[in-house]
Amino acid sequence: MKEIRAVIRPQKLxxxxxVLRAIPGFPGMTISKVAGCGSTSRHTPNTIKEVLTDFTDKVRIEIIAPDEMADALVDHIVQVASTGxxxxxxxxxxxxxxxxxxRKNVGSDGV
Structure with missing residues (x-):
């Protein structure tokens, strides 16, 4: 099994x-709102306000999938999320x- 994680622009979700739900056997995904910054920046923050707000909102996707599906899922994610x-x-x-x-299995005693 593989875990596929992706951080993408929220508007691409x-x-x-x-696209992913249309793939036969798609195992589902977990979505989280995240924020971050890249290792290189076009702008170096100069004030504390800029330091605290120098993050871009993103979405993190997590998928646990069979090995044979992983490459196709990654290819779909890259294709859809790419703006260049x-x-x-x-x-x-x-x-x-x-x-x-x-899973919660309910027994005959209701527990």
Whole structure:
């Protein structure tokens, strides 16, 4: 299994969701609002206000998928999220040793 993480522009999320959900067997995803800055900046903050607000809002997507789906999912993410501009985001893939779905099984005693 693979974990695919991507940080993308928030306005790209609706289209990405549509594209990924159309893939047969798509396993689902978790979305988080995040903010960050790149390693190189066009502007160096000079005041404390600039230092505290020198972050760009992004969305982080996390997907746990079978090995055979990982490359296709990454390709779709890159294709949909790309604008050709600095700050489009990042996608990375890591190996998952084990993943377990958490479910509540209700027994006959209601517990």
């Amino acid at each position: 609706p289209r990405l969701r549509e 501009q600095t700050g489009d985001g990042l996608v990375w893939v890591t190996d998952i040793q084990r993943a377990v779905f958490i």
